[in-house]
Amino acid sequence: MKAYGVAAGLAATASLFYSTSAFAVTEISWWHAMTGANNEVVETLSKEFNESQSEYKVVPVFKGTYPEALNAGIAAFRAKQAPDIIQVFDAGTGVMMGAEEAMKPVADILSMGGKPFDKSQYLGGIVSYYSKPDGTMLSFPYNSSSPILYYNKDVFQKAGLDAENPPKTWAEVWDAAKKIKTSGAANCGFTSTWLTWIQTENFAAWNNQQYGTNENGIAGTDVELKINAPVFVKHFQDLADLAKDGTFKYGGRTSEAKQLFLSGECGIMTESSGGLGDVVKSGMNYGTGSLPYEQGVEGAPQNTIPGGASLWVFAGKSDEQYKGIAAFFEFLSQTKIQSRLHQVSGYLPVTLAAYEDTKASGFYEKNPAREIPIKQMMGKAPTENSKGVRLVNLPQVRDIMNEEFEKMLAGQQTAQQALDSAVERGNKAIQEALGN
């Protein structure tokens, strides 16, 4: 029995070996962290690219959540087994930039494809986030998103709220959430995914508040956190107070809260615009609105910052592989691909042409929700506070904040205490990561 199995296995391996070598296709491995509807998009794109030409074959491999995919990539690099392309989430950008020798700038790769690289055809705000201070684009913005507001229209109607007018400020959100809870329209009024990315980083940018010194780390790596300023304390104390009776419900550190919204448990949610695919799939009667802002704060609403992820290419690969990667990125940049990606997934288009194309097709008139994140991000020229957040160890700093938020929501400490200790521990961790 066993011998047969081994023989069959050998035969299978052998045939696999022959089939790949016979065509001499250059394989390009792509590690990613997309699940659900977004994973289907990755599979479809790879398949379409592979069918569009015969020289290269993109092989997508799912590597877990965003942080897990990043760690898998780092571990693979240390073991000299790095993939060709890796999808790294926004928070990992600083980590990747700290390892310049390990990466090949995407700007160089795109010019290897034969065509000179023209940065101006990409959306400015997104490209600058993924570029070095000198302007070299380091990674390819694959899926850019921005947090927006989702609400359950059925729950709104049951609670006697205006289902066509989503709340615009945080104070309005709290009122609506309380009404949902007290009327019994749903078990919980409001939930949010990513308290770090949405309620801290984007909260700062959208309300034009400083997150950290040195333009939140965009201008330099030595950053001191500033998130214990009064406006943050007020916002988090509001959340902590609402958590006491379950008007606000905590879902988890990343996007777990989406389940609370999709299951009808919570009536309002702030989530990445990239989560739209799953909301649509659930068949819920949903509505969307801009990310709420803090009323009375000068300059609010300003602009939100890019989230999502970009594609990084490891250094030390063959020219043949780089040519293949360039071809794949060219393929992804095509207007028709970008327009479709944007319209299907809720992620932002990466090129201006794709945005104009979608606009001209009348898509936004039918689906106003899809234009919200673009308008949020492009509405105003960014200030020092709203270009983005970049720390050498942002994932670690986010975890520190998550721990403090959890203790706060469990009633063990106030918002002031939580944010003070997040700042103190975060600053210490940043200094340690910088080697000071």
Place this chain on the structure above:
Amino acid sequence: MSPRVVFPNKVLPYLLVAPQLAITLIFFYWPASQAVYQSTLREDPFGLNSKFVWFDNFKRVLSDPGYLNSLQVTAVFSVSTAFVSMAVALLLAVMADKVIKGRGLYRTLMIWPYAVAPAIAGMLWLFLFSPSIGSLAIGLRSLGIRWDPLLNGTDAMILVVSAAAWKQISYNFLFFVAGLQAIPKALIEAAAIDGARETKRFWTIIFPLLAPTTFFLLVVNTVYALFDTFGIIHAVTGGGPGRSTETLVYKVYSDGALNQLMGVSAAQSVILMVIVIALTAVQFRYVERKVHYG
């Protein structure tokens, strides 16, 4: 002294132990020495630059309040897991021993959970106790208990201990059943004739005679709780909320793999190694002596 076995051949014995030695060298000594080496370095995540820092990483670990917290968490977690899984298993084994009809079926059913992978066991309990959709959580809520393992550290600890203990019950059950069968029936019958009731018989005859099994299981369960429960914690709580379920092993992972602090993480695994060596030595030297092997 047991009689020595003498091999006539000088080479053969070494040859026979060679495979085991090779495995130990490759899978234990080599990675362990790597960890010791890494614990004296300070590196960036990608390993592009590294600096020799002597014992700086150990100093940082031992002065970190988070580390002391995880030491405490580990103690609570291991003791509870070992105790719960062994107590429940012993109870079930004693009960199953009394069943006459369908004994085999009962036993087979009891052993099943052992075949479940840790992460899956974790997910199972996570679903059962998930605050909004879990069936057991809804039950708790209707009893007026505010159950929230996402934010309440004690609830989270109960959840991971339940999952970890549940998975180990089968294994313990199997050994307890075997141990019970080895106890001569005549002893128990004699005690019964002398008028000893069931509880008395259990504590004065059965329990002491089970001591070798119990001791063996104590070692196995402690080691299990310390090192084999990573999957469950990872799947259920991820060390949270706050850091209330972050055991020593989980902290090695979160500092090393999530936060990319390689040196600090390596220093922690070296400390862990020392703890294990000490623990095993103590267990065999002092606890084992008191156990009397029939």
